[in-house]
Each structure stands twice: as structure tokens, then as C-alpha cells.
Amino acid sequence: MTTTGELRRRLERTRGELRRRRVDGLVVSPGADLRYLCGLDAHLDERLTALVVPADAGPTLIVPELERGAAAESLAGGLDAEIIGWSDTQDPYRLVAASVRGTQIAVSSRMWAGHVFGLQDCGLQPRDGQGIMSTLRAVKSAEEVDALRRAAHAIDAVHGEIDQWLRPGRTENEVAVDLDAAIRAVGHARVDFVIVASGPNGAHPHHLASDRMIEPGDLVVVDIGGTMPDGYCSDSTRTYAAGREPSERGRRVHELVAEAAEAGRRASCPGVPATDVDAAARRVIRDGGFGAEFVHRTGHGIGLDTHEEPYIVEGNASPLADGAVFSVEPGIYLPGELGVRIEDIVAARSAGPDVLTEAPRELRVVG
Structure with a gap:
């Protein structure tokens, strides 16, 4: 069973990898990468769910408001991560932009193209984060x-x-x-x-x-x-x-x-x-x-x-x-x-x- 201590170590390694690659932050959508970093097993759909890991600050988990309770009850709720719920009248991509200092971000390789375009529209400059996640996940604890x-x-x-x-x-x-x-x-x-x-x-x-x-x-x-x-x-x-x-x-x-x-x-x-x-x-x-x-x-x-x-x-x-x-x-x-x-x-x-x-x-x- 993955523990919050293990997740914290993974997040710290992630921040180190971001700094090494001179990337301002990592944005991860639902899938194995999200589960690896925060323990949340969420659905990938048109409503954005994203873990934002800045290179120099703690993580923020952005979820649809109707999923916020489940996110808080998951392992992610024990990580001291800020969990922000957004309503259908809000723009979640602006919440992502506000959670990272800078514009150079890496995104999980399986993020839907529509979400990537939404991040671009907010002034962020996404790049493929596959190399970062592969480096982290290829070595098992x-x-x-x-x-x-x-x-x-x-x-x-x-x-x-x-x-x-x-x-x-x-x-x-x-x-x-x-x-x-x-x-x-x-x-x-x-x-x-x-x-x-x-x-x-x-x-x-x-x-x-x-x-x-x-x-x-x-x-x-x-x-x-x-x-x-x-x-x-x-x-x-x-x-x-x-x-x-x-x-x-x-x-x-x-x-x-x-x-x-x-x-x-x-x-x-x-x-x-x-x-x-x-x-x-x-x-x-x-x-x-x-x-x-x-x-x-x-x-x-x-x-x-x-x-x-x-x-x-x-x-x-x-x-x-x-x-x-x-x-x-x-x-x-x-x-x-x-x-x-x-x-x-x-x-x-x-x-x-x-x-x-x-x-x-x-x-x-x-x-």
C-alpha cells in the first residue's frame, strides 16, 4: 500500500527533476502519473482534473467541485496539498496558471489536447513531460x-x-x-x-x-x-x-x-x-x-x-x-x-x- 510518506518523497524528487531541467512546473492529468504522484485515481474527461507541482513550492490539486470531496478523502488529502474545487462557470486553466510561478510547464503525455490548448490560452507554454515522469517511474522503490x-x-x-x-x-x-x-x-x-x-x-x-x-x-x-x-x-x-x-x-x-x-x-x-x-x-x-x-x-x-x-x-x-x-x-x-x-x-x-x-x-x- 502506497503511503503519504512515499508520495512526499516522489513529489520531492519531482521538484528536483523540474529544477534540473529548468522547468517551472509539472501539470499532471488523471492516469498512472497522477496516481503515482498523489494517490488519486480520477477519471479523465472534459472537466479538468490536474495536479500542479511547481519547481519551488508545494503542490496544488485542481478538481471539479463535484469531485473535491473524493479528492480530499484520498491519499492526496494527506499531502498538505491545496485542493481547489472549480465550478462549471469557472475557467480551471487560469487556476493552473495561478498555481505555478512562470510559464514553462511540462504536462503529462496523456493529457487531452483540449486541456493542453486551454493551458496555452492562459499564457502557459506546455512541453511534453514524458521524460520527467519516465525518469521518476522507471526506478521502483x-x-x-x-x-x-x-x-x-x-x-x-x-x-x-x-x-x-x-x-x-x-x-x-x-x-x-x-x-x-x-x-x-x-x-x-x-x-x-x-x-x-x-x-x-x-x-x-x-x-x-x-x-x-x-x-x-x-x-x-x-x-x-x-x-x-x-x-x-x-x-x-x-x-x-x-x-x-x-x-x-x-x-x-x-x-x-x-x-x-x-x-x-x-x-x-x-x-x-x-x-x-x-x-x-x-x-x-x-x-x-x-x-x-x-x-x-x-x-x-x-x-x-x-x-x-x-x-x-x-x-x-x-x-x-x-x-x-x-x-x-x-x-x-x-x-x-x-x-x-x-x-x-x-x-x-x-x-x-x-x-x-x-x-x-x-x-x-x-x-
Whole structure:
């Protein structure tokens, strides 16, 4: 559970980052950035909700009057932040302008364009605040790693019961419906995605689910994740064999992906450039003869968003920080035939890679 003490430390780091970048203030709209900085889980809509963090003063939370009570009762109410409610006859953008000294502001990257234009009309000069927020959120505190471990163990529990739902004769959609319910049952507040990709559908990395009936011997990619009540996300992929052993080619592909995933996890240490983790996993698959069939990056950061910095991709020379948490998820996709992906969540720690997900990775025959 995020505490007000943790939020205050995040706000102080934010002010330091603003001063370093010579920006007068940061304006954050609803979403993961807002929850990260003040603990408020608010709706993004046409009425402006914004946390204003000046570089040299305390924060101000500007909310529609009808939301002020809820904001005061959230963690934000314990931060000594001024909470200002505005009515539908007021201009909230002028309240933002009055809350920051200067005109150079950074805004959260997911702020609606209409709100950005409203800030410009008040004389402010917005710039993209993605770099600031990525710098802050890419390094997880011990409390955040613990939250992500709880999320990982919850999704592990769903994989652990896969035999209940995945078997030949059922459709992908039928399995997906059961998985959706199971993700909620183990403690997630929201289901973010359920991928059940059987046989040739496994060759599409972002296939969700269809009316295709699962056949004996199919390899089935099961990629599931959700958001826990504290806002932190889970994401884990395993590939199963339905009903009986797959083809020899399918088993070989699974072995290569498992070896690549292990290589990527071993390389996930602080100070290692993200591109090197990608290369470690990709090298195994390339040497196995399937380099062209590994069609996506090796991983992505995870936290209050399922996808965030750091991205484990070729060309990202940024060294992994102690406390970075991200997926390692190599895959091989053979069009019209099959697909295999294995995904774990890893924290780069000075003592060595800390793998948060623990579900078995070997090829299991289920159903």
C-alpha cells in the first residue's frame, strides 16, 4: 500500500527533476502519473482534473467541485496539498496558471489536447513531460517491487489452475471468459487483457480470443494480466500443449523460447544496457534458426501501467537502474502454424535478477 510518506518523497524528487531541467512546473492529468504522484485515481474527461507541482513550492490539486470531496478523502488529502474545487462557470486553466510561478510547464503525455490548448490560452507554454515522469517511474522503490511481486503471484495463481479451463473441445472465447473471472477471483480489481491463442492463432502476438475450437496437440499461448487494487499491474505469458504432446517442431520451438527467456532473465542486471538484454534473448532464437520469427521487442517496463519505461529493445542503450522492473518475453511466431511466448517479470537488483513471476515455464500438457 502506497503511503503519504512515499508520495512526499516522489513529489520531492519531482521538484528536483523540474529544477534540473529548468522547468517551472509539472501539470499532471488523471492516469498512472497522477496516481503515482498523489494517490488519486480520477477519471479523465472534459472537466479538468490536474495536479500542479511547481519547481519551488508545494503542490496544488485542481478538481471539479463535484469531485473535491473524493479528492480530499484520498491519499492526496494527506499531502498538505491545496485542493481547489472549480465550478462549471469557472475557467480551471487560469487556476493552473495561478498555481505555478512562470510559464514553462511540462504536462503529462496523456493529457487531452483540449486541456493542453486551454493551458496555452492562459499564457502557459506546455512541453511534453514524458521524460520527467519516465525518469521518476522507471526506478521502483522497495514498496513498489513488493506490490509488483504481489501482482505477479496473483497472476501465477491463475496459471496454476489452467487445467480447469484449457482443454481440447473448448473455444478460445470460452477459456478466456473463465480466465477473466479467475483473474478477478485472485484479487485483481480489473482485468486488462486475456489472450488465448491456439494453434495457428498463436502466430499473431496480439490475438485475443476467437470462436476457434482448441484441438488436441495445439500449442496455446495464454497471456493474462490485470490491475490490483493498489494500482500495480500483472502480466505473464505461458504456452501450453492442449490434450497431448505437440509436434516435434512445436516442442523444439518451445525449447528455444524457454532458453531465450532464461538468457534474457540472466542478463537483467543493473548497469546493463537494455539493448543487451534484448540481444541476449534474441541471440538464442537467431542461432536456433528463427531470428526472423521473433517480431517484437524482448520486454517493457511495468508498474502502474502495464507498458512503461524501460523498454527492452534493440538500440535502447540506457543502462538498467537498480530497481527497474520489466518483462522478459521472447517469442517465435510461425504464420499459419503456431506461436510460442514465455513472459516473466524481472526486477534488476544489485544482488542479481529478481524474478517476480514463478509459474512453471516448462511445456505442460493440460486438459
